[in-house]
Amino acid sequence: MSKITAYIDGQYGTTGLQIHQRLADHPDVDILSIPEAQKKDPALRREFLNKADVVFLCLPDDASREAVRLIDNPETVIIDASTAFRVDPKWVYGVPELPGYRSRLQTSNRIANPGCYPTGMTMLVAPLVKAGIVPKDYAMTVQAITGYSGGGKAMIADYQAMDDSQRQRAAARFKNLDLNHKHLPEMTNVTGLSHAPVFVPTVAHVEQGMLVSIALHEHAIHGSAEQIHTTLAETYTGEPFVTLFPLNDESQLDEGFLDPTACNGTNRIELFVFSSEDRVYLVARLDNLGKGASGAAVQNMNCRFGLTETTGLTQ
Numbered sequence: 367m368s369k370i371t372a373y374i375d376g377q378y379g380t381t382g383l384q385i386h387q388r389l390a391d392h393p394d395v396d397i398l399s400i401p402e403a404q405k406k407d408p409a410l411r412r413e414f415l416n417k418a419d420v421v422f423l424c425l426p427d428d429a430s431r432e433a434v435r436l437i438d439n440p441e442t443v444i445i446d447a448s449t450a451f452r453v454d455p456k457w458v459y460g461v462p463e464l465p466g467y468r469s470r471l472q473t474s475n476r477i478a479n480p481g482c483y484p485t486g487m488t489m490l491v492a493p494l495v496k497a498g499i500v501p502k503d504y505a506m507t508v509q510a511i512t513g514y515s516g517g518g519k520a521m522i523a524d525y526q527a528m529d530d531s532q533r534q535r536a537a538a539r540f541k542n543l544d545l546n547h548k549h550l551p552e553m554t555n556v557t558g559l560s561h562a563p564v565f566v567p568t569v570a571h572v573e574q575g576m577l578v579s580i581a582l583h584e585h586a587i588h589g590s591a592e593q594i595h596t597t598l599a600e601t602y603t604g605e606p607f608v609t610l611f612p613l614n615d616e617s618q619l620d621e622g623f624l625d626p627t628a629c630n631g632t633n634r635i636e637l638f639v640f641s642s643e644d645r646v647y648l649v650a651r652l653d654n655l656g657k658g659a660s661g662a663a664v665q666n667m668n669c670r671f672g673l674t675e676t677t678g679l680t681q
């Protein structure tokens with residue numbers, strides 16, 4: 367089989383660079399590149415967007431929409447990292463592990479790569495809503511902690527320019543207190559919840575890494591912590607990138623702390639279920655730039671082109 371040709375529009379940004387790194391080691395892919403000085407040249411971009419077998423769009427939303435308009439080759443497979451198409455019914459949401467999604471991803475030429483937070487949130491919640499354990503109208507709150515690379519080049523530059531006193535003040539800060547985070551539509555759409563959750567992430571002064579968590583109360587759902595754990599186990603059995611730890615397993619706690627950076631550099635996502643009496647706490651740990659962005663994009667490409675999903679990726 368000849369190699370797949372791949373073009374990354376936005377190759378020199380945070381997500382694009384990480385996709386480039388993974389594809390550079392990928393045995394089945396040849397990368398087509400535009401030199402950095404010409405990265406915004408519309409004629410060159412149009413040419414590359416139409417001649418590659420697969421294009422990764424690692425651009426702001428408006429630039430992604432513009433790139434899609436430049437593509438008239440019906441064979442081109444587009445994997446878009448932005449928020450632009452994630453709830454568009456003509457696009458398939460790129461989480462192959464979610465029930466029913468892999469078969470659709472295998473045939474779609476329009477793949478919307480998920481946001482980093484929703485990757486954790488939907489993988490925890492969608493199977494539980496589907497099983498009827500979490501009611502569709504559950505009043506949900508999602509918490510998360512992320513490294514600053516989630517904000518792209520601009521946020522990385524801001525964080526890395528801080529002096530000691532600024533760094534202390536920015537050690538861990540709430541963000542998006544307008545309660546209108548851009549990930550709410552995909553969190554709601556993919557899980558089937560009838561109301562968007564309350565979602566206030568915390569950005570920490572660490573470059574990358576992520577924890578996403580959801581609290582549930584057994585008296586307000588239709589099932590126990592054990593049933594939740596069993597449902598997640600059944601959903602993700604055999605998935606190479608998903609590790610579900612045993613119920614109430616503390617092996618990953620370091621003197622009681624759960625480290626957000628443990629999946630960094632991998633495409634792994636780790637799931638935890640903790641419970642005490644009526645209280646249940648679900649946690650997903652992932653690399654915001656790995657399974658939360660660039661790793662997921664390469665996994666989606668592998669899935670779409672019938673390759674082993676782990677090719678080029680670290681488990």
Ligand SMILES: NC(=O)C1=CN([C@@H]2O[C@H](COP(=O)(O)OP(=O)(O)OC[C@H]3O[C@@H](n4cnc5c(N)ncnc54)[C@H](OP(=O)(O)O)[C@@H]3O)[C@@H](O)[C@H]2O)C=CC1
Binds near residue numbers: 377379520
């Ligand atoms: N960072 C993350 O953790 C995640 C990001 N995403 C999404 O991925 C996309 C890229 O984000 P990220 O990599 O963080 O962003 P960055 O700002 O790090 O990179 C974006 C890149 O796109 C370039 N660019 C901007 N406009 C154009 C254009 N019109 N034509 C060609 N190139 C252009 C930028 O160049 P220049 O800087 O010179 O303008 C920059 O190199 C966004 O939609 C983001 O929301 C998704 C998941 C996680």
Ligand SMILES: CC(=O)N[C@@H](CCC(=O)OP(=O)(O)O)C(=O)O
Binds near residue numbers: 449513521548569
């Ligand atoms: C730290 C930080 O600011 N993170 C970004 C989300 C990162 C991400 O997943 O972005 P996309 O939705 O574009 O995929 C935010 O909260 O807006």
